[in-house]
Amino acid sequence: MTFRKIFPLLGLLFVLGAVSAPSARAATSALPTGFTRVIVAQGLTNPTAFAFSPDGILVTEKGGAIQVIQNDGNLRAQPYATLNVSTEIERGLVGIALHPKYATQPYVYVYYTTAPGALAYSGAPENRVSRFRTVNGFGTNEEIILDHIPSPSGMHNGGDLLFGYDGKLLITVGEGNENGGMPAQVRRNLLGKVLRLNPDGTIPNDNPYAHNKTARHEIFAYGFRNPFRIALRAKTLSYFVADVGWGEWEELDVLKARGNYGWPMFEGPCPKNTHCDPTKTDFGATIPPTYYYDSSLSSPTSIIGGAFAEGSPYPKPYKGAYFFGDMEGWVKIIKFDKQNRVRNVFAFDTITFPVQFRLGPDKNIYVLDFGDGILYRYVYTPTP
Numbered sequence: 001m002t003f004r005k006i007f008p009l010l011g012l013l014f015v016l017g018a019v020s021a022p023s024a025r026a027a028t029s030a031l032p033t034g035f036t037r038v039i040v041a042q043g044l045t046n047p048t049a050f051a052f053s054p055d056g057i058l059v060t061e062k063g064g065a066i067q068v069i070q071n072d073g074n075l076r077a078q079p080y081a082t083l084n085v086s087t088e089i090e091r092g093l094v095g096i097a098l099h100p101k102y103a104t105q106p107y108v109y110v111y112y113t114t115a116p117g118a119l120a121y122s123g124a125p126e127n128r129v130s131r132f133r134t135v136n137g138f139g140t141n142e143e144i145i146l147d148h149i150p151s152p153s154g155m156h157n158g159g160d161l162l163f164g165y166d167g168k169l170l171i172t173v174g175e176g177n178e179n180g181g182m183p184a185q186v187r188r189n190l191l192g193k194v195l196r197l198n199p200d201g202t203i204p205n206d207n208p209y210a211h212n213k214t215a216r217h218e219i220f221a222y223g224f225r226n227p228f229r230i231a232l233r234a235k236t237l238s239y240f241v242a243d244v245g246w247g248e249w250e251e252l253d254v255l256k257a258r259g260n261y262g263w264p265m266f267e268g269p270c271p272k273n274t275h276c277d278p279t280k281t282d283f284g285a286t287i288p289p290t291y292y293y294d295s296s297l298s299s300p301t302s303i304i305g306g307a308f309a310e311g312s313p314y315p316k317p318y319k320g321a322y323f324f325g326d327m328e329g330w331v332k333i334i335k336f337d338k339q340n341r342v343r344n345v346f347a348f349d350t351i352t353f354p355v356q357f358r359l360g361p362d363k364n365i366y367v368l369d370f371g372d373g374i375l376y377r378y379v380y381t382p383t384p
Contacts, residue, residue, distance in 0.1 A: 031349055034315070036379045040366065041069040044373035048094045049160070049356050050366070051108070055080075055137040058108065059368070059375065062092035066110070066139065069375065080108070081132055081139030084117035086125035089154035097161035097169070099131075099199055106134035107199070109169065111159040113151050120144060127151050127159065129171055129201075145201035146171065146218065149190050153177040156226040156244075165237055168204055170255075171195040171218075172241065174226035181264030184223050187215035192263060194227060194241060194255060196220040208258040223261035223286065229305040229356065230255070235320065238340055240290075242305025242324065243267075248296040250303035250326070251289035254278070254340050262286040268294075291334060291342050301328040307357040309365050314380045317344060323365045323378075325354030331367065351376070 031037060046062035056076065057069040064085040068076035085093050095111030109131045114121050119130070119142050127149035132139030151157055156174030163169055175184040175192030184192025187209065195218040196207055209215035226244040233240060239255035249268025253261050258281035262270070269292060270276030276288045295301040306324035314321075321333040331349040334342055353371030360366050365378045 031378075032318070034380050034383050035318075035348075036381065037349065037351075038377045038379050039073070040375040040377050041073045041075065042372070042374045043075060044375070046092075047355065047368050047370060047373055047375070048092065049096045050358065050368050050375060051096045051098050052358070052361055053098060053108070053134075054102070055134070057375065058096055058098075060093045060096045060110065062094070063087055064093050064112070066093070066096070066108075068137070078138070080134075080137070081142075083110070083112055083142075084115045084121075086113040086115040086151075086154075088125070090157050091125060091127075091151060091154050094157065094159035095161040095171075097163055100163045100167050105199070107131045108134060108139055109145065109161050111161055111171065113157065120147070122148065125151050125154070127157055127173070129161065129169075129197075143201075145169075146195070146197065149173055150176055150178070158224075158227050160227070160229045162230045162232060162239070163199075164232060164239065165234065167199065169197045169199060170220065170230055170239065171197065172224070172227040172230050174228075174244075175224065175263065181225060184225065184263045185260075185265075187212075187219055187222060190216055190218065192222060192224045193219050194221045194224065194230065220257055221255055221259040221261065223259070223263050224253075225263040225267065226302075227253075228302070231306045231308060231322070231357075233308050233322070233336070233340070234310055235308075236338065236340055240306060240322065240340075242303045243289075244302045245292075245295055248294060249292045250295045250301065251292040252303070252305060252324070252334075253287065254290045256281055256287060259287045260285065262288075268292040290336075290340055291345075295326075298328050301326050304354050304356070307359050307365055309359060309363075312359070312363045312365065312380075315382075317346065318348075318380070323348070323357050323367070325351075325357070325367070327353055327355075329353065349378075 050059040059067045064083040066080040091113035093112040097109045099107040129146040155177040158172040158174035160172040203217045229242045241253045270288045304325045325331040335344045355370035356368045
């Protein structure tokens with residue numbers, strides 16, 4: 001078992017100094033010909049996620065602030081909002097998304113772990129999804145959308161938010177490092193799941209367990225360990241979930257309603273004599289990952305997904321490719337076919353600690369560096 005299989009993703013590594021200083025590997029990075037990594041903004045403190053807003057780029061910091069990057073690259077003097085969050089180990093403010101109809105419904109959604117002073121604090125740290133209404137560029141009137149998501153150990157909180165092509169909110173939740181991961185297989189709780197809600201927090205009528213008396217109605221899929229990031233591939237109307245592994249494998253899963261992704265029975269490739277079938281979502285079947293890699297020889301390491309460069313100005317093979325990384329400090333791309341099968345994997349860049357990727361309004365890929373507190377943009381300029 002490697003070091004990072006024991007210790008968590010965001011918190012303790014920073015405390016121990018693993019990502020506390022800029023890394024030389026970032027400065028000596030060799031990007032493919034024509035690509036440049038441009039600094040959009042710096043000076044962020046433990047940034048965890050970001051989203052594009054008409055008022056600027058909103059960046060969540062682990063400690064609870066939602067910073068605003070202005071058009072000139074400077075941070076606005078006052079944050080969009082500041083929350084009271086628990087920051088032990090992997091806890092904190094870790095996810096953000098905007099309402100798909102933000103122009104008329106200016107809500108900003110966040111995923112965070114509560115602490116004393118948080119709205120309706122229960123007396124113990126718990127994860128929750130809240131939304132703020134934007135007024136004059138600031139977040140007001142916090143409204144809890146989903147509360148009491150357990151955070152029993154401070155580890156494996158998940159915490160990504162994504163509005164899908166159908167306007168529904170997808171929420172990733174880790175299994176909390178609880179009871180050997182077994183809660184991920186129990187549909188009476190929210191741990192180790194991908195959840196799906198309407199923007200107002202109600203249950204979509206077409207959720208797979210919306211009318212099931214023995215399961216939580218929010219559940220869309222289950223059997224995950226720590227699904228830290230989720231991405232939409234618009235070309236195939238598919239969702240890709242990057243699930244952080246344990247003993248050996250990091251994996252990338254194509255999300256299916258009712259799908260069981262196998263944790264804690266296995267991770268990575270399906271073992272022999274296991275009923276694995278990417279087309280089956282019936283009880284007893286598990287869905288294998290579309291991509292996985294061996295992480296047992298490196299430490300620390302955890303997969304950080306990912307965004308598709310759809311509509312980008314990049315050349316082949318980067319146009320439409322999936323950009324993802326690992327907390328070990330690298331960025332790679334994957335080319336998928338129309339059936340979401342891997343065609344090729346390429347090395348692309350090295351940065352200190354990639355923590356989230358997004359496709360920007362300018363159709364360039366942006367990556368947030370937790371270790372150095374920098375938001376980057378990948379720009380391509382054709383060479384003669």
